[in-house]
Amino acid sequence: MKAGRSVNKRRDLLERLTLQGPGLVYLLLFMAVPICLILIYSIFQRGQFGGVVFHATTDNFTRALDPVYRGVLFDSLKIASITTVLALALGYPTAYGIARLPKRFRTTALLLIVMPFWTNFLIRTYSWIMLLNSEGLLNKALLKLNIIHTPLDLLYTQSAVILGLLYGYLPLMILPLYASIEKLDPEIREAASNLGANRFRTFLDVTLPLTISGVLAGSIFVFIPSLGNFIVPELLGGGKTVMVGNLVRDQFLKARDWPFGSVLALVVILFVFVLFAIQSKVEKRISGGAHAN
Amino acid sequence: MGVTYFFLYVPIIALVGMSFNASESPFTWNGFSTKWYGVLANDSTVMKGLTNTLIVAFTSTFLATILGTALAVGLHQYTKSAFLNAFALAPAIMPDIVLGIGLLALFALLSMTLGLYSVVIAHVVFSMAFVSAVVKARLSNSDPALREASMDLGATRSTTFFKITLPSLTPAIVAGALLAFTLSLDEFVIAFFTNGPATPTLPIIIYSMVRFGVTPEINALASLLMLVSFTAVIGAQRMTKLAEAR
Amino acid sequence: MTEKKNLIEIRNLTHRYGDVTAIDDINLDIHENEFFALLGPSGCGKTTLLRVLAGFETPDAGTVMLGNTDLISIPPNKRPINLMFQSYALFPHMNVGQNIAYGLEREKLGKNEIKTRVAEVLETVGLSDKSKSRPLQLSGGQRQRVALARAIIKRPKLLLLDEPLSALDRKVRAEMQIELKRLQHEVGITFVVVTHDQEEAMSMADRIAVIAKGKVEQVDFPVDLYERPKNRYVGGFIGDSNFFDGIATSTGIINEKLGPMPGNHYGRNITGPAHLLIRPEDLRVAQGDEHSISAKVQDVAFFGGASTIILTIDNHPTTILFSQPGSTSIQRGSQLQLTWDEQKAIVLPSDSPSESNN
Numbered sequence: 001m002k003a004g005r006s007v008n009k010r011r012d013l014l015e016r017l018t019l020q021g022p023g024l025v026y027l028l029l030f031m032a033v034p035i036c037l038i039l040i041y042s043i044f045q046r047g048q049f050g051g052v053v054f055h056a057t058t059d060n061f062t063r064a065l066d067p068v069y070r071g072v073l074f075d076s077l078k079i080a081s082i083t084t085v086l087a088l089a090l091g092y093p094t095a096y097g098i099a100r101l102p103k104r105f106r107t108t109a110l111l112l113i114v115m116p117f118w119t120n121f122l123i124r125t126y127s128w129i130m131l132l133n134s135e136g137l138l139n140k141a142l143l144k145l146n147i148i149h150t151p152l153d154l155l156y157t158q159s160a161v162i163l164g165l166l167y168g169y170l171p172l173m174i175l176p177l178y179a180s181i182e183k184l185d186p187e188i189r190e191a192a193s194n195l196g197a198n199r200f201r202t203f204l205d206v207t208l209p210l211t212i213s214g215v216l217a218g219s220i221f222v223f224i225p226s227l228g229n230f231i232v233p234e235l236l237g238g239g240k241t242v243m244v245g246n247l248v249r250d251q252f253l254k255a256r257d258w259p260f261g262s263v264l265a266l267v268v269i270l271f272v273f274v275l276f277a278i279q280s281k282v283e284k285r286i287s288g289g290a291h292a293n
Numbered sequence: 294m295g296v297t298y299f300f301l302y303v304p305i306i307a308l309v310g311m312s313f314n315a316s317e318s319p320f321t322w323n324g325f326s327t328k329w330y331g332v333l334a335n336d337s338t339v340m341k342g343l344t345n346t347l348i349v350a351f352t353s354t355f356l357a358t359i360l361g362t363a364l365a366v367g368l369h370q371y372t373k374s375a376f377l378n379a380f381a382l383a384p385a386i387m388p389d390i391v392l393g394i395g396l397l398a399l400f401a402l403l404s405m406t407l408g409l410y411s412v413v414i415a416h417v418v419f420s421m422a423f424v425s426a427v428v429k430a431r432l433s434n435s436d437p438a439l440r441e442a443s444m445d446l447g448a449t450r451s452t453t454f455f456k457i458t459l460p461s462l463t464p465a466i467v468a469g470a471l472l473a474f475t476l477s478l479d480e481f482v483i484a485f486f487t488n489g490p491a492t493p494t495l496p497i498i499i500y501s502m503v504r505f506g507v508t509p510e511i512n513a514l515a516s517l518l519m520l521v522s523f524t525a526v527i528g529a530q531r532m533t534k535l536a537e538a539r
Numbered sequence: 540m541t542e543k544k545n546l547i548e549i550r551n552l553t554h555r556y557g558d559v560t561a562i563d564d565i566n567l568d569i570h571e572n573e574f575f576a577l578l579g580p581s582g583c584g585k586t587t588l589l590r591v592l593a594g595f596e597t598p599d600a601g602t603v604m605l606g607n608t609d610l611i612s613i614p615p616n617k618r619p620i621n622l623m624f625q626s627y628a629l630f631p632h633m634n635v636g637q638n639i640a641y642g643l644e645r646e647k648l649g650k651n652e653i654k655t656r657v658a659e660v661l662e663t664v665g666l667s668d669k670s671k672s673r674p675l676q677l678s679g680g681q682r683q684r685v686a687l688a689r690a691i692i693k694r695p696k697l698l699l700l701d702e703p704l705s706a707l708d709r710k711v712r713a714e715m716q717i718e719l720k721r722l723q724h725e726v727g728i729t730f731v732v733v734t735h736d737q738e739e740a741m742s743m744a745d746r747i748a749v750i751a752k753g754k755v756e757q758v759d760f761p762v763d764l765y766e767r768p769k770n771r772y773v774g775g776f777i778g779d780s781n782f783f784d785g786i787a788t789s790t791g792i793i794n795e796k797l798g799p800m801p802g803n804h805y806g807r808n809i810t811g812p813a814h815l816l817i818r819p820e821d822l823r824v825a826q827g828d829e830h831s832i833s834a835k836v837q838d839v840a841f842f843g844g845a846s847t848i849i850l851t852i853d854n855h856p857t858t859i860l861f862s863q864p865g866s867t868s869i870q871r872g873s874q875l876q877l878t879w880d881e882q883k884a885i886v887l888p889s890d891s892p893s894e895s896n897n
Contacts, residue, residue: 026421034395118522170300262394438624441593446693
């Protein structure tokens with residue numbers, strides 16, 4: 001009798017392995033292992049001709065704390081943060097506006113937001129070179145309108161980098177924001193105003209807290225790619241604005257100091273985990289009772 | 294809100310507009326011309342890059358769709374563990390530079406010579422996560438009783454998978470595949486680290502074009518790529534609509 | 540009654556989900572060719588029992604015998620049992636005919652035979668003209684008939700129905716109740732219906748098992764469940780009821796405040812703390828010198844066929860339901876003397892057995 005009962009369980013296990021197995025093994029090999037490699041390499045040393053010598057050391061970490069590199073790390077965090085805040089400032093009203101549109105326009109409105117995102121990132125960044133260049137369209141327009149008399153130095157500044165990152169990742173902020181705003185029950189806001197709250201208070205006390213998961217998700221989707229980006233700082237920042245991404249790329253492809261590059265990459269990975277930990281803590285707080293054990 | 298749309302589209306309009314610029318420089322307008330599209334068509338480097346990119350995109354999408362769909366169904370049917378589910382989605386959230394250098398390190402460790410196939414391997418990693426996500430979303434709206442009904446009527450698990458589960462997922466699978474395809478077409482960073490020098494993909498070629506020689510040819514290329522992406526996105530959108538209508 | 544043969548024998552069946560015991564040592568016999576109902580509130584374990592029978596759960600302990608075969612050792616897709624799901628679970632990408640044929644295709648029958656049997660069964664459920672339609676295009680009642688057809692075409696020994704009428708609106712529900720009974724007789728398959736709706740169970744089933752907290756409280760014919768419930772739980776679950784608490788006497792019970800109240804032990808000779816159950820239709824306005832209690836009318840409602848009068852009694856915690864056929868001249872606020880048929884009033888032992896466990 002027992003044999004019959006376990007046939008069912010065996011078949012379940014077989015199906016589970018067949019379906020999940022290949023995918024999970026693939027990810028283990030080609031995602032988990034590579035990341036572990038980075039973690040491992042960070043404590044070793046660069047070999048004479050590149051490559052890695054398995055001689056444990058903390059030199060890479062101390063080197064990363066050098067003022068030069070520290071400066072780059074702080075700059076990267078600063079730039080990513082500003083970009084995220086700007087994305088929120090621009091994105092929240094937009095997402096809100098789309099959610100307020102009559103149903104039939106919403107999908108098109110969203111599509112229009114997403115479409116630029118589906119064009120090549122390099123090309124989108126390049127278009128800003130075109131616009132911000134001293135001979136570029138923006139300057140030409142401002143000159144023509146007599147707002148300025150000599151072309152502005154817009155390109156190759158930190159602001160240009162922030163602008164480029166913002167442009168690249170804004171849609172990623174808007175989509176999750178829209179998703180959580182759209183779920184709001186309009187009656188809750190009406191209840192608040194019925195109880196005496198004005199528009200501003202309603203926003204602070206009701207709308208914002210209820211959409212916080214969208215805010216968090218959107219912020220993570222903007223902050224992390226911005227932090228690790230090297231294309232925008234290179235193209236729009238010239239040599240003047242260097243971010244952690246550029247450093248990593250240089251270490252891996254030019255200087256061939258992989259262990260040191262790994263340490264720098266660790267910073268980015270660290271922030272990924274930290275942000276997700278924060279996000280899940282906040283989510284737990286919000287859904288409090290709903291997910292109690 | 295209008296500011297956002299303005300902000301998003303001005304560069305695009307400028308980009309497309311300048312592709313018809315008769316002058317050598319994309320900054321100064323010198324009359325209307327479609328010659329840059331001609332130059333583009335004859336540019337063998339670009340054409341080679343395009344071919345490479347297409348090879349990578351088709352191959353990686355094919356593999357990613359199979360792996361991703363199976364994984365999504367397997368997880369949905371058998372796993373509540375938040376960890377495994379997060380693991381399956383992790384590639385989508387992992388910064389591309391981290392994946393890029395990690396895979397480069399792995400390939401070097403295995404003494405592999407880099408080429409298009411290493412890019413394919415890399416692209417499958419994140420494409421799979423996106424396919425998984427799309428299919429999983431559709432699965433969570435489906436009736437679990439369908440599978441039980443099929444088995445109740447005498448079908449084995451594998452018959453149920455092929456005759457009941459997969460067909461009901463077709464729109465989601467197609468949408469996921471389109472998504473994966475589009476992402477692979479445009480993907481630069483990971484390809485940059487995992488590609489071999491002899492087989493650049495189109496984004497890599499665009500990168501060198503942008504850094505070194507700037508002519509409206511880039512604008513023309515950009516406009517065409519945008520057209521392709523837009524079509525793919527609208528196609529995926531239609532597919533998801535069809536799925537919801539069922 | 541003719542001796543009925545057992546189709547299914549369930550012995551000591553137990554199943555747990557983590558800390559919760561969903562089915563607790565259940566013993567049950569289901570006869571061949573009967574319309575059986577598993578009745579109970581949500582969470583009582585009836586759905587778990589259904590899933591164990593269908594094969595989607597393997598019980599932690601106990602046996603289920605189908606004739607001489609151990610049912611549990613057979614995987615779900617090989618059991619001669621079919622399930623009609625609460626959501627119907629029709630395959631959305633196939634039309635009605637393909638849905639119905641699916642089960643036969645799994646039996647590897649010939650194309651022609653399948654075609655004939657599908658047409659047959661479509662006629663039985665009255666959907667012959669809908670063979671090419673898709674589930675989405677059908678109404679709730681039609682979808683249910685497709686789900687039924689899909690199951691009975693396989694000629695199972697046992698057909699399980701999970702809350703078959705819950706998704707239908709009132710009128711369709713009444714029609715389907717009759718339909719299901721007719722079908723069961725026509726096709727000659729044993730039906731086991733799982734439901735929380737006692738009216739459904741009472742009107743359709745030959746026998747009903749009342750289930751609470753994973754245990755079977757009583758298995759009986761509908762009339763007997765109503766007139767002779769075994770305990771307070773069953774008495775209160777089936778139909779409307781009025782309960783009085785007290786100590787059992789040889790002729791009924793003694794209530795602390797209301798005094799002696801005559802009732803029927805139905806041969807059980809209950810002693811100690813007990814309840815008296817009086818059905819609303821067994822109450823009468825007292826004429827003359829019968830045993831009676833004083834009650835005040837709170838509300839009167841007329842439902843077409845009968846009137847329901849709600850009363851309160853001094854020193855009694857719950858309101859009393861009194862029903863009379865037709866309309867009534869009883870006024871709200873008036874004081875009445877209520878009496879009852881002591882042959883129909885049931886003495887029940889105190890404490891439903893399920894309370895003694897946890």
